[in-house]
Amino acid sequence: MTDISSPVCVYWIRGGLFGIGSPSAQIGGIFLLSGRREVRSRSDVNYYTARKLEDMARSMERLAKAFDEGMHKTGSLTRDDGLAAMQTSASMVCQDCSQCGIYAESEREDSYYLYYLLRAFEQKGQIEKEDMPRPFLAGCRKKEDYLAQLNRSLARAAMNLSWKNRFLESRDAVVSQFRELSLILGEFSHQIDQAADITEEYGYIMKKLFRRCHVAVENMLILEYESGRREAYVTARTTNGRCMTAKDASELMSEVIPGTRWNPAKDSRSIITRQSGTVRFEEDGEYQLLYGAARVPKQGERCSGDNYTFCESPGSQAMISLCDGMGCGEPACEESGQVVELTENLLEAGFGSRAAFKLVNTVLLLAGTEQHPAALDMSCVDLYTGVLDVMKLGAAPTFVLGQEGAEVLEAGQVPAGILSEAEPVMLSRKLWDGDHIIMVTDGVLDALPGEDKEQAMCQFLESLDFMPPQEMAERILEFALSFVPGARDDMTVLTAGIWKKE
Template structure:
């Protein structure tokens, strides 16, 4: 801070000394220097008297007054604008100086001897004052911007980010080390493998020891997943890029013209290269402005389609409010579900979920509980609910799936087996991630072609560490995806039910997802007149360009 003050004082002294010089009978430098320094709010309190003193000793009285009066006008009008609007744009100050000088020359020309026209020279000098103030203001900002200070600030921000990120990564490593302690010190199973009835206490001890070791493995897995989650959060939280002050100032100017006063603004770009804006503003004049109008103005300035979050208030009033805006998506998704319950059962063991993660992702999930009835329903419902909660909280699929699997294994003495089928659609790019864990085949419909995605993985709840298959597919405008449970394919009495299903989908006329799901299910049922031996669910969703 002291270094900056010394630089300001040095620039001020040098400028004041040079203000007394003349070029071809003109002295525009004194007005240029005063205007640029005044608009930068540097040494305002003694700038005028010092320049006036230098002009008094170096210039004739008439020339001194020719420059002092425009300085007084600039000082008075800028103060008035600042009092009314809290801020005065630097451009206005530059133009005020040039126009004031030209008005002085017009007055002098009216009082001068006929034939002595000084207006052309005055006009040239006024233009020189305006352009010179621009240049001088930029030079002063460059000198005071303190390249060093700017780099130092960026370095401090970088170090701060690195320090905070390092803390989170250190926490993650602590959890990993703790998990290793549970795994590294496992006791070996006893060599006695034969348990005789005459030693019931031995059997209980072995069962207890086995359960104890399983719990250690489960706990170690939970700690490892927690470490993985913390690492992911650290990477995502600090992997952002802030836009420059130039864009911030442009937003403030545009909003100012529209009667909106911006207090704070933060424009960042995340690792997916999607813009996010945090904006604190209020209405400066008028009754109120709609939030969608704020989105329109900001989109125009940033040259990106930005939409306010759904929880934003609809009208901006006199009180400051903070809005969160993000890039609008390029695609929309419509989906529908058709379900049938196993004969003799009242409740289907299949469950599904359709949820929006933020503004840019839509997740459609389908789970099939083991068997049918109420128990299968509860198990698949719990899996869908846990998955949605984890994803909405920002967990990755890897972490969410492992946590759900661990919960299923450790929750009950009896084995709980559940399949899980996930479609995660990126509404910005149209790329869909298909994640399958013991799930039935999924079908992608594009024009007259049908592509199938087959899974060979085991369901959740069998092993402590579960494997899953994930594949990314680009979906285009008017593509459809058909998800089914194994009850649908098992109902098709054919050695290759997937092939038959592809033919059924091809013959199904394209319509709304609701109609397509109904027609596909009807084709499966009417084609094979047998009892429904398992719960059957068909989900159809389509994707379209907005």
């Protein structure tokens, strides 16, 4: 019989005995500790959730390793493929002829004929008479039939190799998905584990203030994350029969926590009514962004193959995404538009910028768009800290214009959707009040004079007076177009200026 005065716990789930253990390992709803019944705190819920997510992340990583073992991609036909093709040709054409010795000769480990024939087939797409050995040409009575059957057998082996490699590429993309999902779960687990519950610090005064405004707070959770950003979940209802907007409620929260600004989350309720409901509030960032865009299609085309978007993701993250589709016109526009839309959807769903970026690349691989790759460029700004994260796959450089001049953030070389192992170029920089971000497609840089295109752009940016982002984007595009009689490629300029909120 367990002594309940000892520092161990007995806990139940849905009325049944679940187990006995130390307090740090509890996952039940109610437990006995030192002879008293206590309700488990939210921090225990966070701990349990974080551990479960961490376990899932490890499981995904193990699954990725299991998929990654076994078959490996082969670049060319092997010795066994050649022997099988020869054996098939001999059985269908030569039958019981004892004069043919080409197969027996090719079975030798040091056989020159076999490797020569395989390389000749790969280079020319077929084996011709002059590629065959002289004894075969002089002694074989069915050399035309044998050669035709040998080419058919090798063509079938090459097709099987192509399908096998295609399958392995898809498998590698799935493995990459598993690894990215493992990273996402791991990051989410770390975020939950490091989140501090500060409800007790502000809960009483907040409930009191809400009660004065005829709002009964039934439950409240205020979390402070590792970066210092806060988030609140408030379950409340009005008591006077009227309604209160979530925006008005966020102003009450700003009064309770000095020096902060709060806003209702975009995906949360907008009104507090007589029926209980939960509203999610986010602490407003210290910075704000203003955007500008200017573009022109390639001369002779009706639409540009470049696409872009500006959006804000959960957690005071602002995202600027630019995709340069391969080619120009409507096909490139459609493909780059799909990439931009997918990136935006992932960020709005709560994926981290790096995870979203990598997932887009692997989705393009699985979709089979490697014949039409896209240069992907993304800048994410944390409006709470002012930190800029730049991620690129095959995109042109990004420029940051600050008080000390223009800085070039270099690009990657591999377009999205080409290689599953392609890692995006990731750069980070702290932005200050009044800094500007300038993103361009390669059509803009290619139009500039001289060998050092980036230096020419920096000199022009540094010569500009202070102006709104939209006007800056238009001026940059005009500057690039001034050096060419017409747009030789799709040209797009995106600008964003960051300022501290008053």
